[in-house]
Amino acid sequence: MTLTILRTGPLTVIKDEGRPGHAGQGVAPSGAVDRGAYARANELVGNPRGAAVLECTLGGLRVRFDEPATVALTGTDAVLTVDGTRTAVEEVVSVPAGAEVAVTMPRRGLRSYLAVRGGLAVPAVLGSRSTDRLAGIGPAKPAVGDTLPIGPAPTAPSSVDVPPQAGDPDAPLEVDLGPRDDWFTAAAIETLLSAEFTVSPSSDSVGLRLDGPVLARARTDELPSEGVVRGSVQVPPDGHPIVFQADHPVTGGYPVIAVLTPAAADRAAQARPGARLRFVVAPA
Template identity: 55%
Template structure:
């Protein structure tokens, strides 16, 4: 067994292997998956010297504990959280050297939802359809981490970055999502469209990697008949039977049978990945 591996000591609430995902397979019913906060994940890779295509870990809320079998460089980005090596505080948002056999502890998020843990060499799990990403909807890719999981590491190809701290945007205290209306905005009343763009919603605790669900005023339909299933994209704002918008994220379905009232700009989806339950959400047109 290779010494280039990580042992999962504490898996956390939901820790998955992610990379840039597997786009281009929607015709097969396969979601894109991949990192929800792509800028945070790419920064973690740059800090340890990995290529952008490498795989890393995405944690949810309460972190993860890992023990490398070889000396590695790690970087933790995304949601700010305490980081420690064998109980000694270490840097968040910067390269950290972890000796073989030491315990790397990535703690609970102090704000935001998802932290990213990149390890020099990247995670060398088997790819599926060209990606190592875990897809919670289809079940493709490695299973979410469990205690005792062993993750192989790839070869180191570049030196880590030389910096004390990399600047990162703070998780949102208010989530402002820029939208383009359509393709099914005509299925809603004018009053509903005003509600969407003038009222404040809240992030629901039922949100996940598939979609960010909201709580707030329901949107009234002008067309009440059934909609045949049609293709959807990441950022699509679908309105289910309860009238409350759902923003589709990386593990979304590839088709949906509820009308999509608007689509969020891709640049705003990273902030959506870090919005904790209860965060205020506003939909803004055309900015």
């Protein structure tokens, strides 16, 4: 069974759970930018954890399957259409062989996840089928005309009764302060937790660049490079924070004032340029 790319939209890449354990080789985990939406798409079609899917930015994706397929779309309010017929959001959809499956542009959110029962069976690199845009490893970005193999369908039934995820998309992003919050003034910490920041157009799957008030340092000495994780809020010398996303570097040379919780990092993955973000300390 195969999937043929008819249109990619602004950006479509292949993603799975990532490739942890290779930091010593200079390779970050990468993986899906919105981990929760990715996992949910696989759950809906009955795939095991780690199956590869298509991560589609701002819709526009069109594909065709050569055999009947079972698919699901998660992550945004984008609509999945089958030969022009709209389906419900986060619905398990049966697709006839040869039908054209399309993802509309979402009104809210940034990244949609299209999972097919069986998962994308492209070759793995260092144990993962994720495209890492910073390191330049993993599968190439799908192009129009590409044919991607689909793996065998799992024996477990699809989770058709999973309710849609809930939550306030405008709520502040929860963070844990540190590990270098002591490098900043008390006023900078207060600003981080009270001000509003705007997502810059230069943001991508490596990091969200934020415009807004400057976070002033209490220390001006140079910090040796140290390991960073997804959700790290790193502050360069200009005082404007960067929130690292899935394709972040392995190390960073600027102090990290806070780290988003995993759920908050997923929500940040859906923030479009121009979106306004606020931060709050996660409850103990």
